[in-house]
Amino acid sequence: xxxxxxxxxxxxxxxxxxxxxxxxxxxxxxxxxxxxxxxxxxxxxxxxxxxxxxxxxxxxxxxxxxxxxxxxxxxxxxxxxxxxxxxxxxxxxxxxxxxxxxxxxxxxxxxxxxxxxxxxxxxxxxxxxxxxxxxxxxxxxxxxxxxxxxxxxx
Amino acid sequence: xxxxxxxxxxxxxxxxxxxxxxxxxxxxxxxxxxxxxxxxxxxxxxxxxxxxxxxxxxxxxxxxxxxxxxxxxxxxxxxxxxxxxxxxxxxxxxxxxxxxxxxxxxxxxxxxxxxxxxxxxxxxxxxxxxxxxxxxxxxxxxxxxxxxxxxxxxxxxxxxxxxxxxxxxxxxxxxxxxxxxxxxxxxxxx
Numbered sequence: 001x002x003x004x005x006x007x008x009x010x011x012x013x014x015x016x017x018x019x020x021x022x023x024x025x026x027x028x029x030x031x032x033x034x035x036x037x038x039x040x041x042x043x044x045x046x047x048x049x050x051x052x053x054x055x056x057x058x059x060x061x062x063x064x065x066x067x068x069x070x071x072x073x074x075x076x077x078x079x080x081x082x083x084x085x086x087x088x089x090x091x092x093x094x095x096x097x098x099x100x101x102x103x104x105x106x107x108x109x110x111x112x113x114x115x116x117x118x119x120x121x122x123x124x125x126x127x128x129x130x131x132x133x134x135x136x137x138x139x140x141x142x143x144x145x146x147x148x149x150x151x152x153x154x
Numbered sequence: 155x156x157x158x159x160x161x162x163x164x165x166x167x168x169x170x171x172x173x174x175x176x177x178x179x180x181x182x183x184x185x186x187x188x189x190x191x192x193x194x195x196x197x198x199x200x201x202x203x204x205x206x207x208x209x210x211x212x213x214x215x216x217x218x219x220x221x222x223x224x225x226x227x228x229x230x231x232x233x234x235x236x237x238x239x240x241x242x243x244x245x246x247x248x249x250x251x252x253x254x255x256x257x258x259x260x261x262x263x264x265x266x267x268x269x270x271x272x273x274x275x276x277x278x279x280x281x282x283x284x285x286x287x288x289x290x291x292x293x294x295x296x297x298x299x300x301x302x303x304x305x306x307x308x309x310x311x312x313x314x315x316x317x318x319x320x321x322x323x324x325x326x327x328x329x330x331x332x333x334x335x336x337x338x339x340x341x342x343x344x
Contacts, residue, residue, distance in 0.1 A: 010265060013272035017275040017312075017316065020275075024309060025309070027301075027302055027305065031299075031302040031303075
């Protein structure tokens with residue numbers, strides 16, 4: 001068979017097989033990815049997200065969507081400067097250009113509105129999975145450097 | 155005295171029947187292993203040795219039985235599609251068999267194995283594509299969704315056939331061609 005003598009034919013056949021397999025796998029994973037994104041999009045929570053700069057300026061972004069609090073912050077268009085601590089999550093150092101100040105002991109913390117008032121968020125913002133209707137406020141405030149006590153938003 | 159050509163035909167028919175029986179038996183044995191079957195290889199080899207027409211007939215015949223007596227159920231449209239698609243292995247086997255000699259010392263066995271592996275992969279791709287289209291049309295499933303969700307099964311089928319065709323074709327063809335040519339007493343393929 002002439003084609004067998006021509007090794008390029010075999011190379012072409014093998015490359016064709018590889019191209020088909022690779023294309024099928026790419027299509028499959030792309031489809032799975034798009035399907036997952038679409039399902040996640042539907043499961044995003046709608047919350048009321050606020051930011052308090054500690055100078056009397058408080059802005060609300062009602063109806064913000066997100067899977068996690070960090071998602072919602074990005075969805076609201078905030079510029080977030082955060083550092084990753086691996087499994088512990090993100091530590092937020094600055095929002096919209098307002099940076100934390102170690103010297104003045106001013107830090108960003110987030111608070112969840114409950115029936116008892118504002119409750120301090122217990123986890124990193126990217127680890128907190130939102131539920132529909134929650135009211136969350138990012139608050140720039142003084143934290144006692146010795147006891148780490150902080151006052152809730154008013 | 156028996157007519158030699160009748161003897162030859164009866165032996166040919168018996169070899170075809172044995173091939174069909176072996177395919178069916180292996181299909182039922184491997185029923186729990188999704189998409190790994192030696193049927194395709196046997197159909198291809200039937201075509202390679204006996205020619206495209208008989209190869210295609212073997213493919214149709216196997217599915218005529220396996221498609222009806224199938225534990226996964228019987229759907230006429232799918233059955234028809236698989237019968238036609240399976241015959242492609244036999245047709246291509248016949249075309250290759252006309253131009254390729256396993257016994258020829260000029261043919262490198264490793265290159266032949268690679269060629270058979272690639273042929274197995276490509277034929278299985280065509281088979282899976284055709285049967286997935288038939289499935290989509292039969293059950294009113296969107297074509298793209300049917301093709302994409304079938305990818306893992308198709309890839310297992312294609313990979314297993316590439317390996318089976320690559321490894322088993324030459325030994326099987328060598329044995330069968332030797333037997334068949336022995337019966338033929340030197341008579342070439344019809």
